[in-house]
Amino acid sequence: MLAILIGLIIGIGLPIQTSINSRLKFSVGSPLVASLISFSLGTLFLALITIFFDKSLFFSLNLFRKEPVWLWLGGLLGVIYLTSNILLFPKLGSVQTVIMPILGQIIMGLVIDNFGLFDSLVHPLNWSRIIGAILVIIGVVGAVSINQIILYRHKKFLPDRTNNFWYYRLIGIVVGMFSATQTAINGHLGIVLNSSVKAAFISFFVGTISLIVIVAIIHPRLSFQKSKENPWWLWLGGLIGALFVLGNVYLVPKIGTGLAVVIVLVGLIIGSLLIDQFGWFRSAKNPITFAQIVSLLIMIFGVVIIRLL
Template sequence: MLAVMIGLLIGIGLPMQTSINSRLRQSLGSPFLASLISFALGTVFLAAITLIGQHTLLISAVLLRQQPIWLWLGGIFGVIYLTGNILLFPKLGSVQTVIMPVLGQIIAGLLIDNYGLFYSLATPLSVSRLLGALLVLLGIVGAVGLDDWLAQRGKKIHQEAVVATTHGGLWLWRLLGVLAGMFSATQTAINGHLGQVLGSTMQAAFISFFVGTVALLIVVLILRPKFQFKKGQSQPWWMWIGGLIGAFYVLGNVYLVPLVGTGLAVVIVLVGLMVGSLLIDQFGWLESRQNPVTRVQLLSLAVMVAGVMLIRLV
């Protein structure tokens, strides 16, 4: 039960981190700069708590030689997922930008568990786990898109939907969205094993964030986005704390994976993500536009919870 609660809490924090980073991007004028600052602040925070707990940030050269190279690449996979979402949004719209990566996360999580990839806890793919994953995906689709579909039924189809059905090239973007989600689930599995190898969830989370920060720094140096800090508007203090929420997210995943496996960890976090998104919409937190939660969304959330219970308990 503790693992489930931790997964839900870090999942709830994810949409809050997205809103916070979006606000930072609005002030800085570049999503890549905002992501770099977020990662850098998270890295500094994790470095501090790692030094307090472990008294060192260094890894032995012997351990570096003995372990496979993929063990140290979790942070890069996280950057790929983050950058993928930035690129997908203008191509697919908000609904599909959520659904496609989620589909990839669920698929990769189940495959990793079934085959015990990346030394993850091996859990064979049963009918109940598959049905539970399908219920979670169905709930997410209902929560983010069913209301819009019902509102448009019998009316002129939204222009975005027309574009999506008439341009076959968008299927490539959808596939990239699924792949981005699979990278995210792979990062979860890798970081979980890294925590076991190092014997420290804090140090594993620090390494993941540090590698991600270096990767983002390289991206920023290549793209050289313009820094445009907008001084004419109020700058809330909370727009700088997205990295801290991301740090707790990585810490939580490092703790969860050895206990429940990658697939269930991903699914639990996804349920928390949807809960957090609905809370932000309902109350208009973090300068977001207030959109009261509908009955369809609550029903969809209940379907997701049923899916988690089916995966976890059966």
């Protein structure tokens, strides 16, 4: 029960982080620069936490020789996931930019569990887990799509439908699979280092270095618009992101990658609906509909099936 609660909380925090970083984007003029600031602050926070609990940021260099290369790639996969979503939005629209990666996350999470990839716990795939995953996907599609379908019908927003439309959908699924892989890798890294906080720090550190390189190439000259309109919570995105990674590192060894991914996704949708309902962090209010509530209940039922059957 504690693991499920942690998964829901960090999932709810993810859209909050997105809202904060979206506001930060207006101050720095670039989503990549906003992400870099968020990653950097998250890395600093995790460094302090790691020093407090583990007394050191360092680990034995023999791990580079003994452990596989993929153990250190979690942060890079996180950057790929983040950057790909930014690039896919104008091609797929907001609905499919959310749905396609979620589909990839659920598929890869169940595959990792079934085969014990990346030294994860083995949870054999059975019909109850498949049915539960399908219910979660149906709930996600309903919760995310209801309002956007109305916009599509009224032609208020249309994605760029080119001959490569299915190609972009496939990219969305693949980057979602990368996200689930990152969760599994970071979970195993926590076991190897015998420290969840140190594993989260390393993942964020790798992501920060990757973003520094990307931003240096794309935005060699940074600028920040000083304004009284910049609220104090503008700098909390990195903290929330750090807690998200830390939570996943804790969850994977406890409940497996597949269930961890599914529970976090349910929390993600709950957080998104709450932000829409109350307009938190200066977001536009979009009241929750009855259909979205039903979709959320379907998702929760799917999680219960995966967890208990």
